[in-house]
Amino acid sequence: MGSSVSFDTWHTVVVGVFAWSAVFVVLRKMIGNRSFDFCNRLVSMVHVGVAIWLSSASIKDWRHPLHPLASPSSPLQIRALAVSLSYFIYDFICCLFVTPISISNCIHHTVSILGLLGGISYGVCGSELVGCLWLMEISNPFMHMRELLKELNYKDSNLSLINDICFALIFSFARLIMGPYVTYYTLTANNPFIIKATSFGLQAVSIFWFYKIVRMVFYKLSNRNWKESKVS
Template identity: 55%
Template sequence: MNFLVWAVISWTVAFILVRKIFSKRSFNFCNRIVSTLHASLAVTLCSLTVEDWGCPVCPLASKSSPSQMKTLAVTLGYLIYDLICCLFDNHVNIDNIVHHLVSILGIGAGLVYERCGSEMIMAVWITEISSPFLHMRELLKELGYRDTNLNLAADILFAVIFTLARMVAGPHLTYVTLSADNPLLIKAMAFGLQLVSAFWFYKIARMVRFKLTKRRKSLKET
């Protein structure tokens, strides 16, 4: 619990520092920099806690190791901080809030039960691996690179990584989590997270289609 409180405070302080450094940038811009830092740190920490990359979710339904618990607490602290930031932002995104609540409940349950460390570490890895590219898209727009080849490349890269992680690896992780002897709450949160991922996949597919169609029309006109 102390480590979780420390994590929430640390991410909040990080935002305040970024806000001071980029004082001329928007609230959303500064929050996305912190989110990028978290995603990079989370993927690194998760990678270090995997016992066997031949079976990254093994051992299933087992007691969480101390390193897994700390890694999950870092991400849970970030999610609590980011949920609060979402409420202060001018553009409240309902599906993003739902994603945060599902993730907070799932990781929180894992920390309380002190089980399912392997599954939850891989869930964090899968959900965060595409996040830096998600935030890169929006950062580039505010930096003046909207509708450029660089922004389009970031869009496509994000879409590809998201699809492979959330719609290929994600369903497999959901299946093994539901099949293993895990607490019902964690199974429900795993299923809910996959539903949110499927909804986002639909929105991303539409976005990429729109961007590519727009780019083709622009090239024809020139």
């Protein structure tokens, strides 16, 4: 484990952690009137674009994006995983500075880091991991936008409601429909145990988050209906 991984890959991870941190510091200086979490979520939005771009560029065949299963990872897949690993390490550290600390978020970051680290170290399962990364990130812009709108005092606006509905729909499709599909192929293919375990763990966290998202949407819709009926 790890002997086939080039020095450049680990160098990318280390430099990436400092690069994401530098982006955060620059944003913090530029918009110092905003909170720590606000600036960190802007960094996360940048990562979404980078991760989806690198993941998309590394998919060999869009007709069969998860194939070949349990195969050696391509250089493009390793690069996509290394860049996102550096981000998750940075973001996990940031999560420790935000109070109250979200246990589910910490678990998600820990499982993600272990999965990406395992994929890079073994040099296999690149197709499955890149597919998982793509599905994980596709709904994140709406998740981060939800918190950004709160701080910008748009919590009860129509824009916030539309964003929440889009988040719920895209998250549900990516994590509850496509997610189990990717998890099934990852578990049934000849992949290392650490990759199978983290794949199952991410799916379990996604189900828990889906439950919270459904509660959030129902609460927001019911609260909005109550306000409208009160006004009329």
